Amino acid sequence: MTKQETSLQIIDPEQLAKIADLQVLARTVVEGVMPGLHRSPHSGSSIEFAQYRPYTQGDDLRNVDWKLYGRTDRLHIKQYQEETTLRCTLLLDCSASMDYASAGLTKFDYARMLVACLAMLLHRQRDAAGFIAYHKELLQYIPPLSNALHLRRIFVELDNLEPQGTGDTAGALHYLGDVLKPRGMVVLVSDLLHPMDEMIEHLKSLRARRHDVVVLQISDPAEQTFPFDKSATFIDAESGDEQYAVPEAVRDNYLRNRREHFDSIRRECLAHEIDIAEFTTTEPLDRALHFFLQHRNHALIRSSLKSRRAEGGGR
């Protein structure tokens, strides 16, 4: 068992939720995740040097400038131009459907913690983190920046959010497409319980503008298994629609419909190089962060390769 796997098991979402301060929470998670995870995407030294930064735990020792260490007796990491330009925007779905919990955490609580952790992670990596909260309307937009004050602002906004109303992911993506500069990274955190066609179109549009797009789907365990045993009327959290059902009778159909819905989203995403993963509210946050970090590294590699190809082409 690796150290990374061990750390994945020790962060329980429900225990984390007891930490009131999102910043502290995010720091707790991120510091647990960082060791061994943060691996440099660079394979050579042809990328343009940008600056030194102090070594932090988890940095690849290969990037330590040992000569500088010999002179100053302090560890510093070499940073390159591409690394510092990652601009990541985190989209958080604040619709009423996110306010559902069969037990323990609501999907919104989980998503909020996830977004906070991602923001903290980005900040630690000296990346720029932006934030959009939406339901049927745009609730909040914080453009990507990489300073601590900015991070604090994101946490404050996260704290103040309450899930309500219907969700309009397509509208939020549309807005993001208008305001975002090219070659950034977009992370959508949502339960994806909306009509998919328009949302997919906007995700494709973002991809077309060279954004790396990651979709983190948040689910509740009850949504995945439909464990109810007594017939009842079910009320849609967003629309208020009522649907009478005998669970034993409709369970198979429910699970099939749900699987078809998400399979089709997944197919569309993968067809357009959009990474997508599903997280359950009982799942440790580490996995989500790990998934994100991996994707970020791939994105940086892609970005640097494109940059190098562009430079080589100019000669």
Place this chain on the structure above:
Amino acid sequence: MGFSLLAPLFLVGAGLLIAPYLIHQIRRPEREPIRFSSVMFIPNIHKEVIERRRIQHILLMLLRMLLLLLLAAAFSRPYWKALAADDSELGPVRHVVLLDTSYSMGTRGVFARAKRAARGIISDIAADEPISVMTFAQTLKVVAPFVSDTDAKAGSKEAARRAIDAAEVGSEGTAYLSVLELAHQRAAGAGVAKQASERERLILHLISDLQKSGMPKHHAGWKLPPSVELEVVAVQADSARNHAVTDTHIRKSADDGLRVLAKIRNWSDRDVEDLDVSLVLNGETLEQHTLSVRARSATQTSFRLDPSVSGTLEGYIQLKDDDLSIDNRRFFAWNPPRKMRVLIVAEDRPNELWPASWFFQQALPTQPDEGPWSTETIRPEALQEYLDNPRQRPKVIVACDLEGARADEMRSLLEFAGEGGQVLFVLNGSMEPELMNTVLFEGRGVTARKLRFSKIRPDQFEVMSWVDLDHPIFVPFQGTRFNDFSALRFYNYVILESGEDRNHRLGMTRVLARFDDDSPAMVEMEVGAGRMIFWPFAVNLEWTNLPKNPRFVPLLYETLAYLGDLQEGAVTWEVGQRVPAEALVVDDSGLGVIQLPGETGDTEIRLADEDVEERLVLREPGFFRTKLSGAADWRQVDATNVRAAEGDLTPIPTAEFLMKVTTASQLEAGRDEAGLVGTNVDDEGYLISKEYGRALLFALLAFVLIESWYMSSLKG
């Protein structure tokens, strides 16, 4: 006629019907809407489905209400009541005076009161109404029949009075139900009935002490028809003292002597002190005990007979007198077992140390006082001579060692059995199966085959794995310590085949035991009036270890006792019983001599006599003796006693008596004074024709099953 309820209060339980409704209402909140993240994946259920489910739930609720209704109805015990007879439709009346003459009526003063009551009843009957008088105990006797002539009706009262005056207490017990049924049949079948209209009334005037012991514990279901009225006059002693000898037995004691056991019962409510109990044997008082018997209980005493006492024993146990004396003496008899002549037929084998006949001779002692048989061993050549001579003719023949038995020997044995003789036939290897099949077994369901083993080896044998423990031979072996015959080893035997099933008889053949290979190890065959039992193995140590096994002697004894119908002791008869013809000792012409108790001298009876049935009824306690015509000694002596339970003078309440024998119409008039309660009659005096409580409970059970099934189908 109509429905009514025996326990209507239980209908209050029907109020529980509200329970299912409340439960269905209470359970509703559980179906309050559930807020869910999205219903977009939940398939639509059509309105009809919802409606159907609603109806299903209503049906379920109704089903549960029905269950409770059934439960309440079952406990309220609905019944169908029979109609009481309509007095206006009744016609002329006939009277039957039934006077109890059972021996319990001999209690001091009771029978005189009964006679007075009978005379009073006769006096009260109108002059033109026909009267019949019948006396009864265990049987019914018409002592003054109906007279059909109108002019003679006036004289019938006088005849009835004379019959009452002449009536005497007998020795029989009481059987109310059978007597009443018989009395009704006799009265209905009398000549007067033919002239009477169908609406004619019959009134039975029963005068009895209404003993509880005279009524069967389990009701037979018969009741007097509604057209018959029953008036009961109970005549009982105010406080009678009665002790009785209710049982006597003769048992063999450890020293081969005999013991007479007597049970003394005190029927009364007072303890009896210093009760003298005497043993009188062959007319001589041998021993006397003094006992104390507590009220309503019994005690047992035993008298030891001197071992020198032999031969037929006739005696009785005598108590000192009380209010009812007839049951103070109880007779017993004991007949020594008759010697049975057993002929052992075997080859003379001087060169063999242990020939088969030797084992039989050792097992069946020849000394006269050593067993119930006298044995003689002969060679097969002499068999026919013995059979032809009546003086030498045996009861049982044991053919234990016939060297290659010839057809004429087999035919002799078969003929002997056909005439009532008994044969134990031991097969061996020298007998030809074909000859046996032709002469012995043909048409009798048995076939002899080859020998089981061609060569005898000590390590090659079969065991006896099954015996018919219900057969009289094996009854003494039924105990778990004795029923294992698997220690017996059979190194060879003749394979027999029988057409019968394992446990059932087929025709004249019965398999009594089987070897492990399912081949019969012992076969009984009926031949004419006699029997033959076959052992398919030679009784020598080369073929079997049976002779040196501890089971050999008892098995041989039981086999011979079964074949010879060996009996000892005696049968105890009861006054009122009719002696069955097979209990008589008769000669070839069906002639036997009997001496019945109470009669003086011998009476020769032929079974073909017309009145033999009437003559063979035991009327008095004493000794019942039988012998062959012309014989000097009595062959069998049995004791006859009064019915012991009749001594219990505990009366049955009149109301209960009426309820047991009459229907609603007969009870209606006197129900208030009778204070009727109980089983077959409701509070209004109607007969409970059919009660439905149990049927409803069964219906309830069925509905519970339906409800369970319905619930599971709803969940599915």
